Amino acid sequence: MTDLTKLTAVEIAGLVAGGDASAVEVTQAHLDRIAAVDDRVNAFLHVDADGALAAARAVDDRRAAGEDLGPLAGVPVAVKDVLTTKGVPTTVGSKILEGWRPPYDATIVQRLRAAGTVMLGKTNMDEFAMGSSTEYSAYGPTRNPWDTDRIPGGSGGGSAAALAAYEAPLAIGSDTGGSIRQPGAVTGTVGAKPTYGGTSRYGLVAFSSSLDTPGPCARTVLDAALLHAAIGGHDPRDSTSIPQPVPDVVAAARLGATGDLTGVKLGVVAEFSGEGAEPGVAAAFRDSVDALAKLGAEIVEVSCPHFKYALPAYYLIAPSECSSNLARFDGVRFGLREGDDGNRSLEEVMSLTRDAGFGPEVKRRIMLGTYALSSGYYDAYYGQAQKVRTLITRDFTAAFERVDALISPTTPFVAFPIGARTSDPYQMYLADLYTIPTNLYGGPGISVPCGLSDGLPVGLQVMAPTMADDRMYRVAAALESAVGTFTPPAL
Structure with a gap:
């Protein structure tokens, strides 16, 4: 009998639409898989088994009634716990929101439900999306299915690990500085950051409002494109949402899968061409560039001289915005409240709540951001970062006047051991060295598996102009057609 958990989203949707498998059967298979392996992975913070099975039954009823089903109807999806889900716990990986059940769905969640997908539950993440390893979750680290002693990337390591562990065929992440793409790279999965404003931030618990971008995670490029198409598009409830339709990313992925890149011009970012990366990562990237050339792409080197300043600029802009956004978590309006015994002032209750509710990385970034925005330092720090x-x-x-898309490694190194970098924040921050520029620019980027180094996955990043998301899917799908997908060892 076919193992339903090993199928792609396209294959699952085809079985459900054709009546060869019910959505309930598919959902139960994934719930059983979660029960069997997640104690070793910790990808999920909450599994909504009853809600998932009810949604699956609704899909089966619609099929039985002869309704036309969408291209992802009946396909299970895991959702990063940064998106509000009505009546389902949304913690953002933090103690300060432990047990909070939002009264509304994020726009992304609404669109997932409208597409007929089946939400399995909420996935683990670095607290408030601040981290590159999912070790900063208040609920314990997520582990990489390729090697459970190693990190799955961050902040969205739970979503990527759920895919690699075959607990879900699709997942949703959010990308502020690489939090979709970097986990995709180190788990051998596909992670796409759409154009900023191309997917709605309504209901996304904010970290850095000018950078946060929800997007799709999958095991294949086509699956990611289908999920992107389902969740993308204008949302009047998000003031930064672009009032344009999503480019035809699905058609682009199908075109790329033919393996023909004739007429496509790709720029290798000179500053990120592998220098500074681990030897195995650099070698896999070079091999991938050769593979893209054999598919007909013209490869040129492009210099982006200010990319080297992206990391320090990001760590002024993002903490500054987070210090403002996280001020709402004060122990008064919702969430955790500490020390409210009737004998303390409001300021004392706020201080005790924030001390108990926020983890060390969140506190570090709030302090960095508050300092950067403070009187006398704003122009010297935050203002200068915005100029960069x-x-x-x-x-x-x-660069995009010369080439259609840019390519680079996704991250300088493969998955590192759990605990190896937690005592050195700078070394942790380097995980996002190659992904941060795209967030500062606002354009789309995707990570696609391109090889292995010492038995661990390596990702290649494709970056495209704003609202040209289709270009990155075409290139990523073409590379996938050449190098294939990568299967982790059995758990």
Whole structure:
């Protein structure tokens, strides 16, 4: 009998639409898989078995009634616990929101339900999406299915690990500095950051409002494109949402899968061409560049000289925005409340609540951001960082006058051991060295598996102009057609 958990989303949807498998059967198979392996992975913070089975039954009823089903109807999906889900716990990986059940769905969640997908539950993440390893979750680290002594990337390691462990065929993540793409790279899965404003932030618990971008995670490029198409598009409830339709990313992925990149011009970012990366990562990237050339792509080197300043600029902009956004978690309006015994002032209750509710990385970034925004330092730090952001945007603009898309490794190294970098924040931050420029620019980026180094996955990143998300899917699908997909060892 076919193992339903090993199928792609396209294959599952085909079985459900054709009546060869019910949505309930598919959902139960994935719930059973979660029960069997998640004690070793810790990908999920909450599994909504009853809700998932009810949604699956609704899909089966619609099929039985002869309704046309969408391309992802009956396909299970895991959702990063940064998106509000009505009546389902949303913690953002933090003690300060432990047990909170939102009264509304995020727009992304609404669109998942409208597409007929089946939400399995909420996935683990670095607290408030601040981290590169999913070790900063208040609920314990997620482990990489390729080697459970190693990290699955972050902040969305739970979503990526759920895919690699075959607990879900699709997942949703959010990407502020690489939190979809970097976990995709180190787990051998596909992670796509859409154009900023191309997917709605309504109901996304904010970290850095000018950077946060929800997006699709999958095991194949086509599956990611189908999920992107389902969740993308304008949302009037999000003031930063772009009032344009999503480019035809599904058609682009199908075109790329033919393996023909004739007429496509790709730029290798000189500053990120593998220098500074682990030897195995650099070698896999070079092999992938050769593979893209054999598919007909023209490869040129492109210099983006200000990319090297992206990391320090990001760690001024993002903490500054987080210090403002997280001020709402004060122990008064919702969530955790500490020390409210009737004998303490409001300020004392707030201080005790935030001390108990926030973890060390969140506190570090709040302090960094508050300092950068403070009187006398705003222009020297936050203001200068925004000028660097403008220069990085100009680098992208100039590059895209020469090439259709840019390519680089996704991350400088493969998955590192749990605990190896938690005592050195700078070494942790380097995990996002190659992904951060895209967030500062606002354009789309995707990570696709491109090889192995010492038996661990390596990802290649494709970056495209804003609202040209289809270009990155075409290139990523073409590379996938050449190098194939990668299967982790059995858990």
